[in-house]
Amino acid sequence: MDVLSQVESWKLFKKMAGDTVDSSDLNPIATKVAKRCSGLPLAIVTVARALRHRSKHAWRDALRQLRSSTTNDVKGVYANVFASLELSFNFLKDEETKACFLLCSLFKEDLDIPIEYLVRYGTGLRIFQDVHTLEEARDRVHTVVENLKACCLLLDSDVEDCFRMHDVTRDFLLKVACRGLYIFLEKMIPAYPDSLHGNNVGNYYAISMVLNDLEEFPFGIDFPKLQLCRLEGSVGLVQFSGNKNYFDGMKELKAVLMHHVFIPSIPSLFLTLRKLVTLCLEHCKLGDLSNIKELKHLEILSFMHSDIEKLPKEIRELSHLRLLDLSDCKNLTGIPFGVFSNLV
Known part of the structure; x- marks a missing residue:
């Protein structure tokens, strides 16, 4: 849609921010803030909502932030939208x-x-x-x-x-995330892991990878501070070979989430992840899960939509487990006696 006229912009801005913008004390600042939104509806709405019921000091500070936005590498129309989103992000309360x-x-x-x-x-x-x-x-x-x-x-x-x-x-959020501790890789080609060994990757806190066109997950990626790893196969099932410790370089992981992957066996995959709290293996083809008992700190375990035929009796040894999700496990035919009664 086209940008809004000045009259339309102010009408929308006032609707989102509230009638206080008409006060003699606030109106001169509010009109300048609204003008910085350049008639872009998304910018107007996010800025106005962020400043609703805020003090005059907050409005003045917002105007300064919009004028000195750090999104200098974003050009054109996006620059004003990103500046507005950045302001809203900075104003989040906690x-x-x-x-x-x-x-x-x-x-x-x-x-x-x-x-x-x-x-x-x-x-x-x-x-x-x-x-x-x-x-x-x-x-x-x-x-x-x-x-x-x-x-x-x-x-x-x-x-x-x-x-x-x-x-x-989402584009803005990816920009903020990648500035700091998060990274989202929408495409991962076989040669890509070579570029993950730069100086900056050691600080990443969370990573999400879409494994396009890969038959097997790449081995030897080192993320020593990584706490969340989300992996998703795109079309076919990406396979994790049972004899490789893929996560040797990610021993701080607390949450692992996999979608559309084939995991023949658990041991070598997760044996090194002693701090793992959340494990979601969803829409996956699963093999031997018996050594899942080694994940002593596991609290959340999900096999939702996965191909699993029998729940391993070893799950009863997960004494800290608080959630077990077996939704839509249509091939699940066996749950050993005593598993649920042990999960107090």
Whole structure:
């Protein structure tokens, strides 16, 4: 759509920010802030919502931020939108909200993102403060998502308990994430791992990889500070060979999430991950899972939509387990006696 006229821009800005922008004290600053949005609806809405009910000091500070935005490498129309989104991001009230919002950058565009994913990822990463049960974590994440929607940083979804994200917001979020600790690799070709050995990769905190055109996951990637790893096969099942310790260089991992991969056996894959809290093997073809008992700190385990025929009895040794998701495991025919009764 075309940019809005000055009159239309102010009308939308006032609707989002509230009638206080008409006050003699605030109006001169508010009109300058609105003008910085350049008639772009997304910029207008995010900035106005971020400043709603804020003090005059916050409005003046916002105007300074918009004038001195750090998104200098973004050109054209995007520059103003990114500056507006950056302001909204900076005005988020707490680190939990920022952390959950950044986790959204790990998903592909045009997705209905389940809120439950943020619950499981955030629990594994220990994002939430003063939360002691998964129910409490779920309440916290729903509140965070509602707050981000109120700021127009996230969007409603037609799918229950999901949300969506504007493509431009996602682009901005990827930019912020990659500035710091996150990286999203939408395509991973066989030669790509060679470029992951630069000086900057050692500091990455979370990574999401879409494994296009790979038959086997690349071996020997070193991320010593990585805490979350999300891997997704694109079309066929990407295979993890049973005799390689792929995660030897990622021993700080707390959350591992795999979609559309083939895992013949668990031992050599995860034996070194002593700090793992969340393990989601979803839409996967799974082989021998007996040595999953070695993951003593595991709290969240999901096999949702996966091809698993029998639940290994060794799962009963996971004494810290708080969630076991077997949704839509249509080939599951055997659950050994005593597994559930041990998971107190």
